[in-house]
Amino acid sequence: MIYTSDSIEATVEMFSALPTIGRKTAQRLTFFLLRQPDEVVHKFAKTLIDLKNNVKYCSICFNFTESDPCPICASTKRDETILCVVEEPNDVFAIEKTNEFNGKYHILHGALNPLDGIGPEEIKIRELIQRLDGTVKEIILALNPNVEGEVTTQYIAKMVRPLGISVTRIARGVPIGTDLEFADDATISRALQGRGTV
Amino acid sequence: MIITSEAIVLHSRKYSDSSNILTLYTPDRGKVSVIAKGSRKPKSKFGAAVMPLGIISVTYYFKPGRDLQTLSNAETVVPLRVIGESFEHLTTGLAIAESVNSTTHPDEQNAELYDLLKQSLVALNTAGQNTYAYFVWFTLRLAEVTGFMIDLHHCAETQLPIVAEPTPEYYFSFADGSPYSQSDSTVQSGYRLTGVALALLQTIAQTGLDDVRNIPVSEQLRNEIHHFFTNYFSFHLERRFVYRTQKMVLGNFEL
Numbered sequence: 392m393i394y395t396s397d398s399i400e401a402t403v404e405m406f407s408a409l410p411t412i413g414r415k416t417a418q419r420l421t422f423f424l425l426r427q428p429d430e431v432v433h434k435f436a437k438t439l440i441d442l443k444n445n446v447k448y449c450s451i452c453f454n455f456t457e458s459d460p461c462p463i464c465a466s467t468k469r470d471e472t473i474l475c476v477v478e479e480p481n482d483v484f485a486i487e488k489t490n491e492f493n494g495k496y497h498i499l500h501g502a503l504n505p506l507d508g509i510g511p512e513e514i515k516i517r518e519l520i521q522r523l524d525g526t527v528k529e530i531i532l533a534l535n536p537n538v539e540g541e542v543t544t545q546y547i548a549k550m551v552r553p554l555g556i557s558v559t560r561i562a563r564g565v566p567i568g569t570d571l572e573f574a575d576d577a578t579i580s581r582a583l584q585g586r587g588t589v
Numbered sequence: 590m591i592i593t594s595e596a597i598v599l600h601s602r603k604y605s606d607s608s609n610i611l612t613l614y615t616p617d618r619g620k621v622s623v624i625a626k627g628s629r630k631p632k633s634k635f636g637a638a639v640m641p642l643g644i645i646s647v648t649y650y651f652k653p654g655r656d657l658q659t660l661s662n663a664e665t666v667v668p669l670r671v672i673g674e675s676f677e678h679l680t681t682g683l684a685i686a687e688s689v690n691s692t693t694h695p696d697e698q699n700a701e702l703y704d705l706l707k708q709s710l711v712a713l714n715t716a717g718q719n720t721y722a723y724f725v726w727f728t729l730r731l732a733e734v735t736g737f738m739i740d741l742h743h744c745a746e747t748q749l750p751i752v753a754e755p756t757p758e759y760y761f762s763f764a765d766g767s768p769y770s771q772s773d774s775t776v777q778s779g780y781r782l783t784g785v786a787l788a789l790l791q792t793i794a795q796t797g798l799d800d801v802r803n804i805p806v807s808e809q810l811r812n813e814i815h816h817f818f819t820n821y822f823s824f825h826l827e828r829r830f831v832y833r834t835q836k837m838v839l840g841n842f843e844l
């Protein structure tokens with residue numbers, strides 16, 4: 392496609408490089424920005440620059456933060472003896488939304504993937520082991536229920552159990568609001584294995 | 590054309606927000622790539638079935654000439670619960686799946702290989718601690734059914750029987766798929782294999798799948814045998830063959 396401006400073309404390119412944004416949406420976003428007042432566009436650009444300049448990794452849990460340690464790691468009200476291990480920072484938001492967990496987190500930034508050659512050095516497993524200095528009594532593994540998540544779960548459990556720390560994992564089963572008849576065999580099977588007393 | 594078949598998931602990679610691209614191995618069409626749309630959504634009816642190592646029944650839309658077919662349905666045929674819950678079983682199973690994925694081409698039918706793969710994964714699911722021996726057993730047979738047979742029991746030069754002695758090393762001819770006997774002093778070239786490794790390979794080659802569980806393989810021998818297979822397949826496939834699963838299967842990493 393031929394654009395009448397190199398700047399438009401460059402902006403469309405930048406937007407379409409973002410996840411889930413196709414070329415058509417990128418074009419729509421570009422023209423939307425062009426129609427906005429100058430101050431809105433400047434604020435948008437500044438926000439993006441601030442985002443990149445100010446946000447870094449927490450040196451303890453490896454979540455994104457502007458202050459190091461992050462507010463969760465720095466909090467004295469949270470239970471230091473329970474550590475929830477997740478794959479990505481998004482997962483922390485998902486768990487925090489529930490208001491059910493009052494411990495601390497560790498973000499791995501990925502999962503082990505033997506088929507693609509991703510091993511323990513590529514994710515934050517070493518840092519997790521280094522955190523286990525005697526304060527932590529339980530590790531909750533909240534990883535995705537797929538093969539990568541399972542390999543990571545089994546690997547961490549294998550590394551941590553000899554340290555005398557309890558290793559648990561989040562339950563797997565039928566999502567709330569769905570019909571049982573549409574759930575697949577493996578999910579129902581796992582749900583039955585993890586059944587609880589009523 | 591709608592095709593219904595049994596299949597084994599060799600590889601899966603994320604595609605877009607909620608889909609996966611799968612590499613399946615089927616008895617009738619060999620390796621087939623399909624897109625499983627929406628398989629990562631919580632309400633997906635086949636999300637759990639389409640994970641690597643799944644032995645499943647699939648229905649997909651097939652268009653000749655296309656590299657990527659569209660999956661319509663998938664259901665688990667044989668649940669492999671033990672493999673899914675042990676690090677050693679999982680990594681060994683994934684190494685077996687990777688071997689098939691790396692040594693076969695798309696649409697290359699090999700029903701014998703499908704049966705071998707299925708049989709090996711089902712057996713691995715009942716294995717105890719010695720999971721690595723299953724990988725060795727499978728790889729020796731994989732070489733056979735893909736046309737690069739390894740004959741560990743006869744000399745590459747004289748075709749006389751060889752019973753491996755633990756001490757000196759043996760030279761192995763990749764071109765012939767056989768070792769040279771030690772008494773053949775004229776041969777001083779080929780891939781070097783310790784007598785212990787050759788003896789272990791011979792034992793596993795002669796063992797039935799049901800008895801592989803009783804064969805432990807030391808860490809040192811795992812490394813040697815893995816490198817042997819890597820070099821053997823590199824020679825026959827005429828390209829650099831690397832097991833991506835190697836690091837996890839052999840534990841070759843430092844924390």
